[in-house]
Amino acid sequence: MQPQQPGYSSSRAYLELLSDLPWQKASKEHELDLRAAQERLDNDHYGLVKVKQRIIEYLAVRKLKPDARGPVLCFVGPPGVGKTSLASSIAAALDRKFVRISLGGVKDEADIRGHRRTYIGSMPGRLIDGLKKVAVCNPVMLLDEIDKTGSDVRGDPASALLEVLDPEQNKTFNDHYLNVPFDLSKVIFVATANRAQPIPPPLLDRMEVIELPGYTPEEKLKIAMRHLIPRVLDQHGLSSEFLQIPKAMVQLVIQRYTREAGVRSLERNLAALARAAAVRVAEQEQVVPLSKGVEGLSTPLLENRLVDSAEVEMEVIPMGVNNSDISNTFRITSPLVVDEAMVEKVLGVISV
Ligand SMILES: Nc1ncnc2c1ncn2[C@@H]1O[C@H](COP(=O)(O)OP(=O)(O)O)[C@@H](O)[C@H]1O
Ligand SMILES: [Mg+2]
DSSP: OOOSSHHHHHHHHHHHHHSHHHHHOOOOOOOHHHHHHHHHHHOSSSSSHHHHHHHHHHHHHHHOOOOOOEEEEEEOOOOTTSHHHHHHHHHHHOOOOEEEETTOOOOOHHHOOOOOTTTTTTOOOOOHHHHHOOOSSOOEEETTTTTGOOOOOBBBBBHHHHHHHHHHTGGGGGGTOSSSOOOOOEEEEEEEOOOOSSOOOHHHHHHEEEEEOOHHHHHHHIIIIIHHHHHHHHHHTTTTTEEEHHHHHHHIIIIOOOSSSSSSHHHHHHHHHHHHHHHHHHHOOOOOSSSSSHHOOOOOHHHHHHHHHHHHHHHSSTTTOHHHHHHHTTOOOOOOOOHHHHHHHHHOOOOO
């Protein structure tokens, strides 16, 4: 086929999809170590004892009977309680790849199942697209926000999903674009929803609902201290050497600045504090000399700053000055400790 011929690029895209799809390619399946899986879940998530126990039971059944037609786990709860991140922990515990299919706002069956190739600009559905991206046929696939799918004149996505979750039918999943059956039976499906009620009953029937009701202020505090703060610091190139957020300040943020069952806006507020701190820390040190003295101190912040500011700093260093003299100008300042004034400056004053 010549590139000038009509239909060349769409045929090419189709053939590329055919060759890219993981028809057989699978991650190696290890014998599951339940204790390691439990450890993994505990490391990633604070609390949620019953939920984690149910996940472990689910994994144990899979281990004893790998082809068991178990129900699909569906985490149900308000935003920010850890539904999505639990699903990715399951993938990590199983040593499988993870792919998230966002179903929020999907109203068209073609989003799930693709358009027929006779349409101009036709594409495969989100499932096939996700499988192409992870490039293995046995990932953990998260059907995220499954309650947010609606239906309208263009078909019912729920009935397509029903086929996906039915072990009898998903061996030969039919994507309209692909037009050859694809075997989904090796995929481990997990779903999430904010509420169970809008999920169509036949679909709900295939799932086991696990409720995550939300956290108490004490639980939020523990989650923040153990999980959110270390992660937020890391994301901003900081560490506790540079910034400390005391418990009392986290409590203040929880009480005054968040009103939620989960921890999402708590995490956002902590990130705002970290950003403000990053600016202050970066301002404090004007000269970071490129000398041997710095090499030993490899905190992420320093590395980033050396990369960012290398050119500028070269100009600042005067000619002829001995490198070892300059290295003395470098010091790690004492950590910035977040106080109430800083919280108010960054997050705004809220009268109580
Ligand atoms: N129990 C928990 N322990 C540690 N981190 C948590 C916990 N619950 C939620 N998080 C964190 O809160 C954030 C929001 O969680 P997410 O999974 O996106 O919530 P959801 O999908 O329920 O809306 C994530 O960064 C997640 O890791
Ligand atoms: Mg989510």
